[in-house]
Amino acid sequence: MICSELKISRSGANVNAAVLFATHLNTPSSSVLMVWSRNQQQLFIVIGKCNGDLLFFTTRKQYTQLENIFKSSLTTICFGKLRQSSDEIVAISAGGQIRSFDFPQTDAQSGDLQKPLPLFEQLIQANICTSYIGDIDGDGLSELLVLMTDRCVRTYRYVANHLASLNKYEVPSHVYGFALGITNSGLYYALLAERSENYVVKIDFSSNICNILPQTLASNASNRELMVPNQPVYLSLVGSLAARLLVINPENDTEIALENPAGDFICATTVNLQNMHVVMTLDIFGNLLIYGWNDHNTCHAYLIAKATVLPDADRITAVAGRNENEVLFCISTVYFKIAVYRIDLSSVLS
Numbered sequence: 001m002i003c004s005e006l007k008i009s010r011s012g013a014n015v016n017a018a019v020l021f022a023t024h025l026n027t028p029s030s031s032v033l034m035v036w037s038r039n040q041q042q043l044f045i046v047i048g049k050c051n052g053d054l055l056f057f058t059t060r061k062q063y064t065q066l067e068n069i070f071k072s073s074l075t076t077i078c079f080g081k082l083r084q085s086s087d088e089i090v091a092i093s094a095g096g097q098i099r100s101f102d103f104p105q106t107d108a109q110s111g112d113l114q115k116p117l118p119l120f121e122q123l124i125q126a127n128i129c130t131s132y133i134g135d136i137d138g139d140g141l142s143e144l145l146v147l148m149t150d151r152c153v154r155t156y157r158y159v160a161n162h163l164a165s166l167n168k169y170e171v172p173s174h175v176y177g178f179a180l181g182i183t184n185s186g187l188y189y190a191l192l193a194e195r196s197e198n199y200v201v202k203i204d205f206s207s208n209i210c211n212i213l214p215q216t217l218a219s220n221a222s223n224r225e226l227m228v229p230n231q232p233v234y235l236s237l238v239g240s241l242a243a244r245l246l247v248i249n250p251e252n253d254t255e256i257a258l259e260n261p262a263g264d265f266i267c268a269t270t271v272n273l274q275n276m277h278v279v280m281t282l283d284i285f286g287n288l289l290i291y292g293w294n295d296h297n298t299c300h301a302y303l304i305a306k307a308t309v310l311p312d313a314d315r316i317t318a319v320a321g322r323n324e325n326e327v328l329f330c331i332s333t334v335y336f337k338i339a340v341y342r343i344d345l346s347s348v349l350s
Contacts, residue, residue: 018343029048029338031048035319044104050073083158101117102117124146143155144158149238154166171192173197178236179191182233183251224241232277237266268316271319276325279291284313286308289303304345310331323344
């Protein structure tokens with residue numbers, strides 16, 4: 001493996017997190033997604049609430065809400081080509097109700113954000129806590145991948161006007177860490193960490209094979225680790241705290257533990273910039289840690305920067321900004337607060 005070192009001016013430097021948008025909800029949030037519109041001109045913050053409402057915000061303080069459209073809490077929101085045609089925003093409730101929507105449009109005269117058009121609806125299995133849409137098995141078609149609280153991973157595909165179940169993977173114990181990565185050949189795989197276990201479950205979607213990676217993690221709950229693929233696509237910490245990150249490259253069986261100078265973190269996310277993979281962790285005191293490494297390279301992974309944001313967060317989502325080293329991220333807190341921040345990493349990258 002050829003390593004090209006990521007050049008940083010000072011490891012763990014403090015950077016400014018500029019607030020782009022903030023608001024206060026009247027009901028707790030249960031899921032959050034930040035996504036660019038199809039033309040990359042508008043950034044949407046999509047909030048699922050415990051009462052089943054779905055909210056859409058923009059950083060221009062535009063707002064629209066779909067009330068009482070779900071019968072239970074919205075546990076996960078994702079986006080992608082669910083029906084193979086164009087990107088849709090997909091919301092899933094705890095009861096298994098799935099609905100997809102078009103991106104909201106802005107009224108040309110009033111400037112108000114219009115309610116998004118509903119596109120699709122179906123009832124699938126309940127207890128879904130995490131979701132992702134993409135061509136995970138490499139067949140050229142998009143699939144819906146979901147993680148369930150009852151130790152299952154399922155995949156679906158839109159066929160003949162409905163979501164058809166494709167595969168089901170059961171794991172021995174409850175999952176606290178879920179990550180998606182891609183290989184050098186572009187194939188997707190999932191890494192699952194389970195409570196009180198020191199192994200990682202690896203699912204190869206192209207070959208439909210589920211393997212155990214033994215003695216990978218610390219089994220001590222007080223030193224719980226969250227694994228990260230060396231080429232990450234998606235990352236989620238499910239109802240748990242973690243003490244540190246462990247970057248794993250399954251192709252050459254290597255791993256790197258990343259420094260954590262703050263406390264145990266409650267949520268984590270990943271975003272891919274033009275020349276760098278970025279992983280962000282956040283603890284309950286508002287300490288945000290930003291890690292990075294070069295494409296196809298975990299020989300040198302760094303704590304790039306630190307920032308302070310709102311405390312008491314329980315969810316985080318991030319996207320790449322318009323500039324090369326810019327990260328935009330949104331957090332939601334247990335006190336019903338939503339905040340969107342911008343960080344430019346150019347100042348710490350040399």
